[in-house]
Amino acid sequence: MPEFLELLPPPDALHVLLRSLPVLLQGETIATRDALGRVTSSPVTAPHHLPSFIRSTVDGYAVRAMDTYGANDSLPSYLSLIGEVPMGGVPDFSVAPGRCALIHTGGMLPEGADAVVMVEHTQLVPPEEIEVFRAVAVGENLLKVGEDVTAGDLVIPTGTRLRPAEIGGLMALGITHLSVARQPRVGILSSGDEVIPPEAPLEPGKVHDVNAYTLSALVEGAGGKPVIYGIIPDRADILERSARQALEECNVVVITAGSSASARDLTAEVINRLGNPGVLVHGVNVRPGKPTILAVCQGKAVIGLPGNPVSALVIASLFVIPVIEKALGLIRSSPRASVNARLTINLPSQAGREDWVPVKLIQDAAGTLAEPVFGKSNLIFNLARADGLLCIPADATGLPAGAQVEVLLMI
């Protein structure tokens, strides 16, 4: 197997793939309320200041700060109450020296006032006077105009994935539509003479297609649009025809190869026929997933995954997700969700190879434990029994029991 002579570790292999891919799909305009998880395709600037008027941050009285100087419990300031600021409206009065107005949290500061005294530090002297027991400084208990953002500020850069907080910020600015990257279409082909659809009754020697569905789910979670092209027999002409169609209709093509070496060679051969530069990496120094194929054809990523469902899912998270993120123009990938835990047993590993081990997380008094899921790594329910994956880096020869490890959550 000459292709395995010089195997790159996953990060280097990914670099080879990504540097050969062009950037950015087109943008499209959608409603902000539908934009959760989408990625901005142009910068968003603030159309106005936020807040757009001076707002109180407490319930209390709008005052001139100077009128409260020196006030304390034994020597309060006395101010006469001239009115109440209407919520959502503009006060139709201004606050002259020696006067004050009732104001609620979020209310607009009336003219003349320059601070708010908290209601807790006052007492009403009926009918129209208040005692102030604590001095306030100019600007106290207020939000200034533009304190959150100033008109013209770049508030959300291009390439940002929108979370609930960004959706909220956009709405606060009255931005109800925005331009986001189109979701890349990811074509998924399952090859292998032994593979049958999940709805077909199981026959001896056959296995149900697992990869089309695990990969669809992964693609969906990463922000792509999965397109399933079905099960292809191990014949070069048929595989080529389906792969060409997928390449034409999609932005990324993923082929899960049959599990034998000959089926994998067939996949590589077919990928090379789809366009230049073709196969860039054939074999990666990782377990599981060594027989991975990374290619670029006609400017689009074509990825050959091992047929084993566990390898396919692990490798897709290492290579397919970053390709989708590049297609989306995602500038800064979000920190990957992980949990710190203590390894329960010694885990051996081969130097130079990156290993990914499914682990279960267990809470005990001392914190979180990571317990490797036993059994052969290529069993899909071993992955279903796991909470996450632990990486043994290429430069380690294993990890000792008790080691603090970072477990990437599978979500």
Next chain:
Amino acid sequence: MPEFLELLPPPDALHVLLRSLPVLLQGETIATRDALGRVTSSPVTAPHHLPSFIRSTVDGYAVRAMDTYGANDSLPSYLSLIGEVPMGGVPDFSVAPGRCALIHTGGMLPEGADAVVMVEHTQLVPPEEIEVFRAVAVGENLLKVGEDVTAGDLVIPTGTRLRPAEIGGLMALGITHLSVARQPRVGILSSGDEVIPPEAPLEPGKVHDVNAYTLSALVEGAGGKPVIYGIIPDRADILERSARQALEECNVVVITAGSSASARDLTAEVINRLGNPGVLVHGVNVRPGKPTILAVCQGKAVIGLPGNPVSALVIASLFVIPVIEKALGLIRSSPRASVNARLTINLPSQAGREDWVPVKLIQDAAGTLAEPVFGKSNLIFNLARADGLLCIPADATGLPAGAQVEVLLMI
């Protein structure tokens, strides 16, 4: 404000709420391919063994292990090649002593054979003989029938959220439809005379509705179905009418109160009219979000959130998400996505109160740093500028610069 005299910390307040809520919504049957993120409402058992036949895990030759005993590089065993196992089919031959058959990864072990020799440890002697240079034990390089799961095994318990791995496991078993919990409908009401819809032009004294959309996004992410009931003025009769309608049509009701104390009291008063037992908790010892209202009316959770968008989002993640998860019957909540980081500055805090501080994550040579986002905590773009939230527990009086902290990702 008598309601704030005895404030519970968030975990205790949550316990009071959850213990008063009945369990489980109804289940519904859906296609497995659409089930990503859904929660099982009945246990899934395996209809058959997996694998359902003895499969090779390598490319090589199916042999009788005994025929290879003692074989090594200088003294190979010689076996005669009788055929090739067809991928996806049943071999129409059996392997007698002194014989072997070509087999590919995933192929079915022919009768008579009890192990597979890897192709790397053999050499073909044309036309029909192979040399074996390494002995194999019985069962070597094979997956046994039922090694992943046995027919009748409980493979996915009730209350499991389905990830790509579970979807794959279901498909492997040919389970193309399954029963999942209906998604709870979460009614969202925004109250406040100062609030206007995001599409309305901004007027002095008014602010755009932010909470309806941040909460919708959060509910969606947690597996609920958000239903927006619009903006309600600060009038008890109108708020009560809308809240009653939401309570009738939904499984959970969330009301973001106006920001003033009087608006919050109005919310509590209206909630108490909706049904027994009514308000259980009014005020929680947390910042931001002290004026939170937790209630149960007619067996459904009704939650009053502070109007400030940052408080509303933080509090919803502490209380609304667990309520949705209980309604879904989620048995074991997934570990929350987090990142370990080193705090850049001293953060003071009040003993007895749980504080949630928005932080930005910064990568430097020494690892990940957590830098608090400066500025008043109630500015929505401060949350948009943050990667996650850091918790200062109630029993701490702050955290020192350099402390290792766990940052919950906002995703």
